[in-house]
Amino acid sequence: MRKSEIVFDDKDLPLREDVSLLGRMVGEMLREQEGEDFYAAVERARKAAIARREGTPASDDLVPLLAGLPAEDAMQLVRAFASYFQVVNLAERTHRIRRRRDYQRDHSEPQRRGIHDAIRQLAIDGMTLREMEQYLSRLLYEPVFTAHPTEATRRTLLEKQQLISRNLIRRFDPSRTPQEENALLAQMSAEITSAWQTLEHPGAGMTVRDERENVLFFLTDVIYRVIPPFYEAVEDALVRVYGPEAESVRVPLMIRFASWVGGDMDGNPNVGAGTIRATLAEQRRQIISCYAREIATLSRRLSQSVERVGINSEIIARVDEYDDLFPETAAAVHLRHGDMYYRRLLRLIGARLTATLGEEETGYDNAREFFDDIRMIARSLRDNGGQHAGLFVVRRLLRRVETFGFHMATLDVRQDALVHRSVIGAGLGRDDWLELDAAERTRILQASWDTPPTDLSDNQEACDTLAVFRAIADSQAFYGDNAIGPYIISMTQGADDVLSVMLLARWAGLEDAEDRLNLDIAPLLETVDDLRSGPQIFASLLDDPRYRRHLENRQSRQIVMVGYSDSNKDSGIAAARAALRSGQEALVKVMQRAGVELTFFHGRGGTISRGGGKVHRAVLAAPKGTVNGRLRVTEQGEIINAKFGLRGIALRILEQAVSATALATKLPAATPPPELEADEIMALVARVGRETYRGLVYDNPDLVRYFRQATPIDVIERMQIGSRPASRRSGDGIENLRAIPWVFAWTQSRLVLTGWYGVGMGLEAAETEYGLERLQDLAREWPFFANLLDDVEMVLAKGDMEIAAHYSQLAGEEVRYLYDQISASFARTVAVVLRISGEEQLLSAQPVLQRSIRLRNPYTDPMSLIQVDLLRRWRLGGRKDEQLLDALFASVRGIAQALQNTG
Structure with a gap:
């Protein structure tokens, strides 16, 4: 199909205009930064690629045009096309925000797959307001960010992308003046140019600290901002569907966040007890710092004087109490602010947050105490004419504290079952442990529960493994139970792999005085054979009295992680999908018979072959009983940026996930x-x-x-x-x-x-x-x-x-x-x-997706052909030419930008 034959609907014409605008900006930047000759070379490659796709006589020009380029020229050419795709990706995401706003302005129909649409469907199905209120309390969506980057964009470049997108959004305003328009264009051009001048990836390899910084960027800069608007959207939808009576409904917590960064040891020697401690400490520092900044803003906004409006007595009592705790802060309050009790209390709360960061005695013991202070202010505002004088922003802070606590995101811990087997074998003094079958290992484990391990002080693997369990116990004691998520066992193949984790935790001293283990254990079923064996594994575990008691102590709840990547790599997409479906159905039956509530944790990646695609549709198509009000799913690699890089997109993603969970639980997919x-x-x-x-x-x-x-x-x-x-x-x-x-x-x-x-x-x-x-x-x-x-x-x-x-x-x-x-x-x-x-x-x-792929292909082809030529030359030189390798790195990143779904 010729480029001229690709059609845009009227609703998508603004996207076409944005792409044209940003494309021109990239072209102008290339002219300015690299010169007219370089820009002409880019244009020749672009036009030859389009001609090749359209089958014109010039279609054979592209390959010779790109062959044999010096490494530096090849890299710059690839970077030029990659820069184009970066702005195109931004334009497409920004257009999704534009379309969402169009729906919000048009009250005739709710946007499909949104929270309003889901609540309306459930109401049509007969759910009353009171039933809805109870039903929402069952729902929990928990995205889990993982360090599996196929795209690791530097934080500074992510910030530039956000700025460009925000300026595109500002251009939605039809009342902007020519001067304002010029300023917006100048700012976008500046970001595009400075991005070109920025090294995309530093020479040193990524560390766990770098990965942590990457994930925390999305949590603090995007997700922190959109949590309150999500709940406000739910409240608005309830009123639209059920009427004014719904204004009294208290919407419960429905979203939490988790991470593997710093806790995923599977095949990564750089992760262990030290990174678990460091990650939780940094998450705590960052989230409390976010609260402190918000408290400072609130203290400036809540300027009410008791001479003008009343306040609840508990506010005065708390100010008096905190004045004694923080005399320096109390003394710093200007005399003119003496009657501004909200401002005084908020500044004192800020001082207590600072003390919390410093682990001082006057700090908060937990997030609940901080939440109670903020809720006290909300009560006083509500009782004293503050409904439109600060209550809205205070309620937003409450939503954030409720969601993030003092830990920000739950940290999951993961390790390969083979590591556990090795340590258990050493601890039991069994050199033949790995040669035994799963059933025999299970029998020995059950008989060895009260047998202390052999001296493992000279076994580094064992010391590292037990140190992890001690770090888990210490973290739960200091940060709270929600700081640590499930302990995930990769490559689980038998009941012995689960019992091994319990025994290792016992050896490390995690059990309390009544032999209770405060830790969820989640087997990861990865291959097709493992998925098929899942029901048998749990039938064996449920027959074990010790494991049954453990589940009872965990409120009879079990998490099972199912892997989409390795099952696909093992057997192909059709067999993997079939095994995932049948395996989940069989596990549900086993757990239902045992009276155990089952939560599936979906190990999805970015690409279709690793479980990617439209999660909303996948959830709605899930077998009956497999969703059960809870959706826990990994978000990996470039998908984190695609879903959570812009606030408007992140909000839409949260709505889609929660609405799909709500509908799939109550209205499961039809059976053929x-x-x-x-x-x-x-x-x-x-x-x-x-x-x-x-x-x-x-x-x-x-x-x-x-x-x-x-x-x-x-x-x-x-x-x-x-x-x-x-x-x-x-x-x-x-x-x-x-x-x-x-x-x-x-x-x-x-x-x-x-x-x-x-x-x-x-x-x-x-x-x-x-x-x-x-x-x-x-x-x-x-x-x-x-x-x-x-x-x-x-x-x-x-x-x-x-x-x-x-x-x-x-x-x-x-x-x-x-x-x-x-x-x-x-x-x-x-x-x-x-x-x-x-x-x-x-x-x-799917004409929108079809159009997007067709428009992208001519711009992707030059990068692919350059990559082929570079690979040939690099390999012929024995893979020693560092300049060619750097150009190849650029080509991999550029093609990833173009295709969006990569690894």
Whole structure:
């Protein structure tokens, strides 16, 4: 399709204008900073790329134009295109904010997938206001930020992106003057230029401290701001649906945040007891500092004098009490402010927060005490004419304290089950521990509960592991129970892996006097086989009296984490999705019989093949009983910035997640009628898909060589984006490589193999056995099946076999045949997906996404072709040329910006 044939709806014309504006700014910046010759080179590449896509006679010009460029020129060219994508991504996100505002101005219909829409649907289903009030108290959405960055943008660049977006939003105002418009444009141009002059990534590798700073940026600069507006949106929706009576409803806490940064030890030797302590200390410092700044602002705003308006007596009593605690602060209050009791109290509260940061005796013991002080002010304002004189901003602070406490985000802890087995074996004096099967290890653990461990002081792994459990206990004592989240066991394969954690905690002294363990233990089921074994693992655990008592002490609640990345890497997307669905359904039945409340923790990544995509749709399509009012899900890599980088987008994401949780719990997805034989069809698609996928990935020895040669995996492994190594264990095998670089590399080469391979063969087999019409009916009647097809269709639309063909030339002739095999399978998969959808082109039913991909492709192609050329030259030189490697790093980042979904 020609660029001129791509159509924008009227509602999207402002997006087109923003993209054009920002694109011109990037062009002007390149002219100014790099000169006319460089700008002309960028334009030649851009026009040649567009001509190639449109099939004009000039379409063969692009490859020779980009071949053999000096490393510095290649890097600058890639940076130029990446700069364009940075502003395009901002424009698209800002347009989403614009569209949300359009909906908010139009009261005729609530925005789909928003909180107003969800409350209205539940009311239509018959839920009364009082039932709604009780129902909301069941809901909890908990996004968990993880340090799996495939994109680690520096904080200073994130701040520049925010400033550009805010200026785009200011341009929504039609009353702005020409002078104001010029000022906005000048500010945006300045940010674009200074971003060009900023090194995107420092030379040193990322540390845990860097990752912590990255996550805290989003928590303090974005999420902290949007929490009160979220609850205000819920309150507004209740009034709109139920009328004035709903004004009295107290909307309960429905969102909490968690993080893995500083607590995820799985394969990362840089994380341990020290980072757990340091992370919680820094989170505490940052959130209390946020409160202190807000308290200072409130003290200036709440200027009420007792000569003019009354105040509650408890305010006066608290001021007198705090005057004694903080005499210097009390003495510093100007005589003219003596009758301003709110101002006086707020300044004294600020002094107590400072004392809290310094861990002084006069500080707050916990966030509850601070919350009570602020709530006291809210009561007094409400009782004394302050409804429109400060109560609104005080209530906003209360919402933040309720959400973040003094810990800001719960810190999860994660470790590989193999580490626990190793330490347990040493502690029990069993050199054969790893050779025993899971059932035998379980039996021995049950019999060894009261046996003290052998002397482990010379075993560094054991000392480090036990130190982590002690850090957990100390952190709970100092920061409160909410500071530490579940202890997650990676690669759980048996009940012994869960009992091992309990025994290690016992050895470290975590149990109280009554042998109770104040810690949730969450097995992580990652592979398809592990997901299938989940019900058996928990049946065994529930038969263990000690574990049953542990669950009773945890209010009969169990968290189970399910992994989307490794199950996909293990068996392909169709088999992974089927195993996740059936595994969750089976676990629900086991837990319901035992009277245990089950919460699934979804380990989703950014890409479709790692569980990404539209979470709202996935939640609504979840099997009955698997949501149960709670949604806990990881947010990884570039997705954190995409979802939580701008306040307007973050607010929309929170609304979508909570509304999906509310609807999926009360109105679960429809089950397809039995005559469609949905389970049988999905089982066939999954089985054939798995056989096809594993036949290529694990059974064909040439695949590893092709992967290593025809993708930039060797560059990705050297990028040091995160603090964690790219492989779990040594060795070049696919089994040892983490899912993130595995997906990242295939995405960069435009094959995006992990998001579709095997599905086409599975669908063809089902079409042969059940007929096309049956599959079409199933796509209409079963949200789970429709979601799978939609996700695969999006991945196929992002794939590009022509560009992938250039990468295939990097592979040796003896393995290059694999490209032909993969390309042929790609074409067959596209064909069968289109037959089921009844469309002529991919994404015809999603025109906005289709348009976005088509507009991006011509600007992505030059970066891909430069990357291929750089890879060839770098490898021919023995991978020693640092300038070529730096240019390759820039190309990986640029393509990631262009495709948005990476690893």
